Amino acid sequence: MELRDIEIFLTLAEELHFGRTAERLHLSQARVSQSIKQQERRLGGALFDRSTRTVALTLLGQRLRDDLEPGFGLIRAAMDRAAAAARGCCGTVRLGVMGALPSELSWLVQAYVTRYPECGVEFVEFHFSDPFVKLRTGEVDLQLMWLPVPEDRASRGPVVLREGRVLAVAEDSPLAASGFVSMEDLAGQTVLDPGEHVPREWFAAMCPDHTPSGRPIPRGPRARTFHEVLALVAAGRIVCPLNGHVPRYYSYPGVVLLPINDAPLTEWALVLPDSAPAPHVQALLDTARELGPRQIDDHATDFGDPVLTPLD
Incomplete structure (x- = not known):
């Protein structure tokens, strides 16, 4: 045979x-x-x-x-x-990530180093307020980013994770008692202004400018780090859509996370610069493409104490 x-x-x-x-x-x-x-x-x-x-x-x-x-x-x-x-496939892939997402990629890293024992993965944190700087300057080889990414900023690789979303609100907000929200509930709520270094179309995929029916969602204070975001949420100055995995990893009094029952799924993809990837980087892309995406467990409905989360 x-x-x-x-x-x-x-x-x-x-x-x-x-x-x-x-x-x-x-x-x-x-x-x-x-x-x-x-x-x-x-x-x-x-x-x-x-x-x-x-x-x-x-x-x-x-x-x-x-x-x-x-x-x-x-x-x-x-x-x-x-x-x-x-192919001379050896080396360490510098993979840019936000927050706690390295824990959600353990299955991919394990498969990669099993197939390519001379290779490894080093996680490098980046922030939402300047999401492409490390990719542009060569500090990372790949980044894990929610889609869509602007075509003039990076090239899209395979999707590796999918998950739902939650809304961060102050614990004294009228929304906090509702148990869950819809995208229409964002109408009239003030959301984050991410700053001038963030492509609007990329950030709007997570934090839209209007509801599905077209009602405006005002943008308010600007923040550069997740700590600044959380302070604004806790003070009742903004609400902020986040991804569904974050309740597993972070907690802090003052902010409640509510499942968004009709939010589109977040797709996380490996993205790369336009230059041809090195063999060990291409090997990680090939491994991810062959294995296909994983669904992150939905933790949005499994809350204990009020939760305060970073912008992932």
Whole structure:
């Protein structure tokens, strides 16, 4: 059995769908079907039960999957290491992040260093008030940023995280007692002015200028750091949309986080400068693209004490 045929079988055993398997492996559906039929003829038994609606592993298929997976994983890892060595793939990726997001990327970093043992990831914090300066000056190789990013500032790489959103309000705000809010509840509320170094279209994706129905959302005081943002929220001078992961990591009296029940999902992508990435940086991008995005657990409805959060 050729390595490609093993890959086809194991992928179909995971997807249980010929079309998705073909798409994932960049093959035609006929090629996938042909490979499986050849393997079944060689083994003398069916690996999958097929109907017009479902595909399921037979007992023979289950046993073959369980026997093949460990060895195939070792072969793939060895091939990845050899390819990395041939490309001179070694070094540390300097990855710009905000707040506590490094904790949400542990799965990606672990997969990366497993595949490329000579590589590593160093997290470098950046702030929302000047989000592109470290990417522009070369202090970082990549940044994790919410989408969309302006095309003239950075190139978009793969999406790695998705999550919901919450609204930070003062604990004595009339909104605080509601339990949750909608995007329309931002009408008439004053939100943050991020300053002149922040592209408006990028910040508006998190903190919009108007509600979905077109009602204006005024901008008020300016802040440069999350501590300044939190002080403004606690004082009742602004409200601030934030991402849903932050209640897990930060708490402070005076600010309540409310789930925004109709907010669009935040998509976090790896972004990079326009110059060609180094091999070890490209390897991290390739790993992220192959693994696909992860959904951050929704903590927006699991609050204890009032929470004060940084602008992530």
